Amino acid sequence: MNERKTLYTRRDFFQTAFVVGAGVALPSFLSRPFVYADPEKTPIPGFPDDRILVMVQLSGGNDGLNTVVPYKNDDYYRARSQVLGLQKNQLTPLNDQLALHQSLEPFKKLYEEGKLAIINGVGYPNPNRSHFRSMDIWHTASDSEQYLHEGWIGRYLDCGCTSLPQNVCGVNIGPKLPLAFEGKLDRGVSFDNPTQFKWIEGAQGQADQQTTFRQLNKVGQTLSSANSTLDYLRTTTANAMVSSDQVVQVGKQKRVTEGYEGNRLGRDLKIVADLIIGRLPTRIYYVSFGGFDTHANQPNPHANLLKELGQSLTTFYNDLKKNNRSQEVLIVTFSEFGRRVRENGSRGTDHGTAGPMFILGDSVQAGFQTPYPSLTDLDRGGDLKFNVDFRSVYASILEDWFKTDSTKILGRSFLKLPVLNAR
Amino acid sequence: MSYLTPLPESSWDSVKSRHLLNRAGFGIPYSRSNELVRMGLSKAVSAFVDVQAVEDNFTDPSWVQEKFDADAIAMAAKLLGKDEGENLMKQARQEERQQIHQLQFWWLKRMTQTKRPLQEKMALFWHGHFATSAQKIKNASANYHLNQIFRKNGMGNFKTLVTQVGQSPAMLRYLDNMQNVKGKPNENWARELMELFTLGIGNYTEQDIKEAARAFTGWTQRNGEFFNNVRQHDFGPKTFLGRTGNFDGNQIIDILFEQKAVSEFLPKKLWEFFVHEEPSPALVAELSQVFRENQFEIAPLLRAIFLSNAFYSASAMKNQIKSPIQLLLGLFDGLELDFLNSSEEEEKQIRGRLLQLAMRQLGQELFFPPNVKGWPGNRAWINTNTILIRYNLSAFLVNGVQPQNPRRLELDEMIDSAEQERMNRRFEKIQNRAPFNAMAFFAPYEGFTLGEVIDFLTDRFLGQNLDHEQRNMLIQAFQVGSETTVLSLQSIPERHLRSVIHLTLSLAEYQLC
Numbered sequence: 001m002n003e004r005k006t007l008y009t010r011r012d013f014f015q016t017a018f019v020v021g022a023g024v025a026l027p028s029f030l031s032r033p034f035v036y037a038d039p040e041k042t043p044i045p046g047f048p049d050d051r052i053l054v055m056v057q058l059s060g061g062n063d064g065l066n067t068v069v070p071y072k073n074d075d076y077y078r079a080r081s082q083v084l085g086l087q088k089n090q091l092t093p094l095n096d097q098l099a100l101h102q103s104l105e106p107f108k109k110l111y112e113e114g115k116l117a118i119i120n121g122v123g124y125p126n127p128n129r130s131h132f133r134s135m136d137i138w139h140t141a142s143d144s145e146q147y148l149h150e151g152w153i154g155r156y157l158d159c160g161c162t163s164l165p166q167n168v169c170g171v172n173i174g175p176k177l178p179l180a181f182e183g184k185l186d187r188g189v190s191f192d193n194p195t196q197f198k199w200i201e202g203a204q205g206q207a208d209q210q211t212t213f214r215q216l217n218k219v220g221q222t223l224s225s226a227n228s229t230l231d232y233l234r235t236t237t238a239n240a241m242v243s244s245d246q247v248v249q250v251g252k253q254k255r256v257t258e259g260y261e262g263n264r265l266g267r268d269l270k271i272v273a274d275l276i277i278g279r280l281p282t283r284i285y286y287v288s289f290g291g292f293d294t295h296a297n298q299p300n301p302h303a304n305l306l307k308e309l310g311q312s313l314t315t316f317y318n319d320l321k322k323n324n325r326s327q328e329v330l331i332v333t334f335s336e337f338g339r340r341v342r343e344n345g346s347r348g349t350d351h352g353t354a355g356p357m358f359i360l361g362d363s364v365q366a367g368f369q370t371p372y373p374s375l376t377d378l379d380r381g382g383d384l385k386f387n388v389d390f391r392s393v394y395a396s397i398l399e400d401w402f403k404t405d406s407t408k409i410l411g412r413s414f415l416k417l418p419v420l421n422a423r
Numbered sequence: 424m425s426y427l428t429p430l431p432e433s434s435w436d437s438v439k440s441r442h443l444l445n446r447a448g449f450g451i452p453y454s455r456s457n458e459l460v461r462m463g464l465s466k467a468v469s470a471f472v473d474v475q476a477v478e479d480n481f482t483d484p485s486w487v488q489e490k491f492d493a494d495a496i497a498m499a500a501k502l503l504g505k506d507e508g509e510n511l512m513k514q515a516r517q518e519e520r521q522q523i524h525q526l527q528f529w530w531l532k533r534m535t536q537t538k539r540p541l542q543e544k545m546a547l548f549w550h551g552h553f554a555t556s557a558q559k560i561k562n563a564s565a566n567y568h569l570n571q572i573f574r575k576n577g578m579g580n581f582k583t584l585v586t587q588v589g590q591s592p593a594m595l596r597y598l599d600n601m602q603n604v605k606g607k608p609n610e611n612w613a614r615e616l617m618e619l620f621t622l623g624i625g626n627y628t629e630q631d632i633k634e635a636a637r638a639f640t641g642w643t644q645r646n647g648e649f650f651n652n653v654r655q656h657d658f659g660p661k662t663f664l665g666r667t668g669n670f671d672g673n674q675i676i677d678i679l680f681e682q683k684a685v686s687e688f689l690p691k692k693l694w695e696f697f698v699h700e701e702p703s704p705a706l707v708a709e710l711s712q713v714f715r716e717n718q719f720e721i722a723p724l725l726r727a728i729f730l731s732n733a734f735y736s737a738s739a740m741k742n743q744i745k746s747p748i749q750l751l752l753g754l755f756d757g758l759e760l761d762f763l764n765s766s767e768e769e770e771k772q773i774r775g776r777l778l779q780l781a782m783r784q785l786g787q788e789l790f791f792p793p794n795v796k797g798w799p800g801n802r803a804w805i806n807t808n809t810i811l812i813r814y815n816l817s818a819f820l821v822n823g824v825q826p827q828n829p830r831r832l833e834l835d836e837m838i839d840s841a842e843q844e845r846m847n848r849r850f851e852k853i854q855n856r857a858p859f860n861a862m863a864f865f866a867p868y869e870g871f872t873l874g875e876v877i878d879f880l881t882d883r884f885l886g887q888n889l890d891h892e893q894r895n896m897l898i899q900a901f902q903v904g905s906e907t908t909v910l911s912l913q914s915i916p917e918r919h920l921r922s923v924i925h926l927t928l929s930l931a932e933y934q935l936c
Contacts, residue, residue: 132558149794167807176784177808186806199811199929200818202922209922212900213814216893217931229742232802233810233931240807296509346509 051401054272054285055153055180056265056313056333060292061131063302064338064355065384068118068372071099075375084298084343098372103306106314107358114366115317116358117419119393121373123354123386127337131293131351134336139180141391141410152394153284154183155409156402167243171275172286173268180286186236188284189243194251194271198244214241250278259315263308265289269316277323283402292335296346309333317360330401330420331360334390340383341375353379354386357393363401363421370417392417426706426733427713435464439735441886445936446697447471447729448540449749451756453883468729471541472722474578479539484529486522487567522563527782527789528775530570532763534752541725542574547748548696549573550789551797553588553620555597557790564647565593566790581689581719582680585621589672590642590649598795601643604655608636615795617679626684627664634661638670680719686711690724697728698739700801706733741887744801745936747785750813751778753936754820757884758924760858762820777819784812805934817928821921823857861920865912873898874906880923885932893930900926 069086070076071093077085091099092108100107110116126144128134140148157169170181170188181188191197201209214220219238223231255274260266268287275282289309294302313331320326338355354373373384391414398406400420407413430439440459444450448471459467470477496515500508534543550573557566569591576584588594589612595601598612613635617627641656642649661670664678679685690710694702702710710724717723728734745753755762762778765771782788786809787798868876877897881889889897898906900923903915912920927933 147794149796175780188808190808197811200815202818202822202918202925209926212896212926213929216896216926216929227742227935229744229802229935230931233744233805233934236805236807236810237931240811243807244811346506 050328052276052283052285052329053397053401054269054287054316054329054331056269056309056331057178057286057288058292058305058309058333058335059131059135059288059290060294060335061134061337061339061351062292062305062335062355063294063298063349063352064120064335065341065349066298066302067101067104067306068120068356069099069101070097070372070375072097073375079342079375082343083347084349095368098368101303101306103303104310106310110314110317110360111366115362115364116360117364117366117369119357119359119369119388119417119419121354121370121384121387122334122357122390122393123337123384124389124391125386127353127383127386129337129351129353131336136179138334138336138390139178141394149182150184151178151180151182152409153180153286154187156398156404157181157187157284158183158185159404159408167239168246168280168282170284170286171247171272171280171282173271174286174288178286178288186239189247191247194247194275197247197251199241246280247275250275250280253278257319259311259318261308261311261315263312265308265312266315269312270319273316273319273323276320276325276329294339294348295344295350296348298343298348313358313360327362329361330363330397331358332393332397333358333360334393338384341378342382353381353383357390359393359419365418365421369419388417389414393419396420425709427709427727427731429730430464430732430735432464434735435467436460438740438886439464440467442735442740443467443471443729445886446734446743447725448544449534449752450745450936451535451540451752453753453756456886464730468726471729472578472726474539474542477538479537479542481533481536484522484525484563484567486525487564516561519561519563523557523561523566523790524775524779526563526567526570527779528763530789531748531751531778534748535755535763542578545577545721545725546570546573547746548693549577549584549588551792551800552692553594554792554795554797555593556792556794560593560597562592562647565591565596568647569593570790578722578725579720581714581721582676584721585616585679586673586676588620589616589639589676592644592647592649595642595644595649600639603636603640603642605637605640605657608633608640608657610636612636613639613675619796621679621688622682622684623688626682631663634663634670635675637661638663638675639672642672686715686719690714693721693724694728696800697725698734699742741935743936744804744934746798746800746804747782747787748789749936750785750816750934751781754817754928757928758820758859759864760820762858781812781816785809785816810934813934814929817925819857821857821859821861821925821928857921859921859924861917861924862912864924865910865920868910869912871910872906873901873904873908873910876910877906877923880927884927885930887932889930889932897923897926 065076065080066084066086069091071086071088071091080086086099086101090102092102092105093099094108094111107116111118124137124144128137128144136142136147137144139151140146141152142148153170167186167189172178172181172188172190173192174190175192177188177190189197199210199213201207201213217237218234219241223234225231251271251274253274255277257270257273260270265287268289272285272287275285289305291301291305313333317326317331320329334357335355337351337353339349339352341352344350370387373387375384377385379385391410394410395406395414396416396419398404398409399416437456437460441456444453444456444459447468459470462470496511500511500515502508503511534540534547537543550570553569553573555566555569557563560566569588572584572587572591576587589600594612598615599609600612603609603612610632614632617632617635618624637657637659638661641652641654643652643655644650656671658669660667663670663675664682666678668674670678687707687710690713691702691707694706694710710728713727714724733739754760762774765774779788783791786793786804792798868879871879874894877894880897881887881894895906900919901908901910901915902919
């Protein structure tokens with residue numbers, strides 16, 4: 001076993017930083033000395049250090065009407081008269097008007113314990129029914145006719161981090177950073193597997209190559225090349241090494257857990273839990289979970305997806321609670337649109353408009369935050385009219401959770417929702 | 424003329440010929456640099472610019488001949504019963520996606536094999552300039568048709584090119600000109616035509632956009648071809664950039680090409696693409712003079728650029744970050760991988776998917792520019808995530824080690840999870856079969872000293888020297904001796920050979936061209 005440690009474990013790096021001079025290929029955040037006494041609890045200046053956001057994206061357009069079900073409303077059963085109308089034995093009632101799809105039964109306990117807020121009818125004006133376009137709108141918090149290239153999370157990470165940039169401010173579990181993270185600064189990282197977020201050495205355990213790789217690229221050394229592009233590449237490499245070391249270090253910690261199933265969402269959320277509990281200094285996590293585009297033969301697939309959602313999120317929340325971190329975490333789910341009120345002829349539903357969002361955490365104002373959208377007063381396309389602009393939800397998160405000015409990030413002021421308790 | 428004064432023939436050398444190869448083409452094949460040196464500057468530049476003198480035989484994708492008619496299929500689907508109709512539509516959508524995927528592969532192959540690299544590089548430039556995305560334009564024929572315009576006319580006349588692009592079905596649909604009709608103008612095409620394609624911001628007003636939009640009403644497509652629908656055309660008078668008349672689309676383009684800005688906008692962008700960022704106003708003025716004097720022909724402008732002193736100046740050398748496409752092509756060439764050809768159909772399919780994933784993660788997927796502004800390029804290619812992906816690409820090609828969890832071949836959210844699972848299982852079967860053949864690669868270096876071998880390799884892959892420390896580290900990676908040790912393939916484990924290559928490709932210098 002090779003004893004040579006890589007020089008750049010986080011602690012080492014911080015310690016060596018104080019003896020290195022100017023013009024060094026150090027990650028840019030070390031240009032000012034670190035002042036925190038406890039490196040274990042390294043907060044990121046500019047961000048409140050006791051709160052984390054976990055965004056869970058449901059890709060494809062989740063059928064909100066069969067997720068949060070107005071089971072006492074005849075119009076629901078009229079619209080879903082053939083196959084999709086959920087009967088009593090397929091529902092988990094939350095109150096005398098609304099029920100959850102039975103697959104989300106694990107949420108009922110969270111609801112009763114006051115940890116779950118449900119926002120109905122979330123959408124935006126002039127809704128777009130294209131997956132890509134509508135998802136871009138949600139990611140960039142744009143108006144329906146605007147095309148923005150930066151994401152709302154990217155803008156927050158740009159604004160929030162006032163002095164010391166950190167590449168692991170945001171983490172996406174997946175191969176590529178979503179548009180939501182695009183910003184002016186390099187503030188988010190994306191990976192499927194935290195232990196693989198690194199320069200990958202050769203196949204047979206050539207861990208010593210890590211050192212060679214860093215030395216070849218002058219990581220930690222004084223930049224003396226006359227080529228500014230080469231310097232830029234080397235600085236980015238050094239930054240990547242710091243982020244990688246942080247992530248790999250935390251990712252390597254073995255934790256005993258129970259309850260996570262081997263499905264996609266369970267796997268991803270377990271990784272997020274590992275990273276949170278392992279104290280990666282990340283403020284925003286993002287996971288995506290696809291398959292919701294149920295145009296045909298919806299009942300079984302939708303039931304399975306919701307089962308995965310309910311089970312994984314609940315396990316995740318309980319895991320955090322068991323490890324005393326649930327107070328710090330806010331979990332938010334969304335989809336790029338809901339689906340049409342009326343079922344189509346293929347035992348499914350087509351692209352629609354407004355849909356529900358689930359907000360989970362110790363600090364939520366539990367319950368239903370908004371009225372259910374009308375099933376009779378529909379828009380010209382026969383789709384639900386939205387009650388809440390999704391940017392109001394973002395504004396609530398930014399202002400009440402992250403304590404930051406949402407206007408700068410969202411472009412204008414949006415009415416907040418009382419989803420969070422003051423903290 | 425000072426910047427564009429031609430480099431003297433006597434200054435021509437292998438460093439400069441390499442630079443030309445990297446910029447006027449994709450840097451492949453790397454050995455071409457020697458041939459270019461022998462030709463001399465003028466003939467070398469001509470070899471790139473005078474494409475008509477070079478033969479170019481390449482087969483079209485097979486389905487291009489069978490015009491895939493999405494509308495006919497939609498109608499047929501309606502006539503069939505519900506289930507069969509739904510199935511037909513689903514199949515049609517899958518077929519369309521497959522065709523786009525094939526089109527990506529086809530273009531990559533073209534770039535690898537072409538004898539007209541500048542033509543392909545210009546096609547790539549135009550693809551980013553006149554950006555349309557297959558995310559919106561799902562019809563593969565439309566994408567192919569526009570791609571061919573970029574290829575066939577990309578080094579011809581810019582004004583003609585603008586017209587052809589504006590009349591191509593892909594662009595008509597992408598920028599919504601099909602919805603631009605009399606009484607209900609849609610400004611999207613008119614705006615981007617001025618802002619992004621010809622003049623640049625600040626050289627027109629919002630009112631000009633509105634008037635131009637009216638002039639373009641009626642430009643639409645029918646059956647995959649341009650159709651000028653005069654019934655939808657607004658024949659009324661428009662005032663555009665100070666001129667008044669009952670202009671149509673062609674006349675708007677005429678007026679655009681009378682503007683001073685048009686002679687500067689594109690040349691500046693071409694300089695930034697081929698040479699370096701932020702050319703000085705004086706340099707832009709010289710470029711625009713050449714452009715104007717040649718009636719907006721692109722080839723003479725390119726010739727002037729590639730012959731110029733400024734192109735070969737120190738500030739232009741090795742200061743550009745390779746685009747993802749150039750990186751991929753260079754890896755295949757440098758490692759002697761015939762990655763795009765595989766005898767096994769399954770392996771070919773998997774490699775195709777891997778390429779798609781690589782392009783996507785690196786930020787340049789062919790036919791899917793992120794937005795109408797295309798790809799900014801250079802430093803924009805590089806962030807914490809993409810730089811690791813770039814380094815780890817070589818880990819995969821050289822060592823067969825996966826950069827990412829194969830489960831994540833979620834390339835398209837529309838692929839159902841069953842198909843995805845099938846892909847992942849197939850993927851796992853070919854995992855760890857490294858495409859790179861280390862023994863074959865090193866065979867010609869047998870008998871040379873390790874020092875010499877490293878020098879050959881740094882020249883081959885990097886085109887520049889390393890410092891003493893770096894050179895030493897690479898020599899040490901053989902783990903058999905020192906720089907004077909003679910390379911004997913029998914006595915070196917293959918994994919050490921791979922390490923040497925992998926580490927060479929993991930140098931930041933490899934990202935430069």
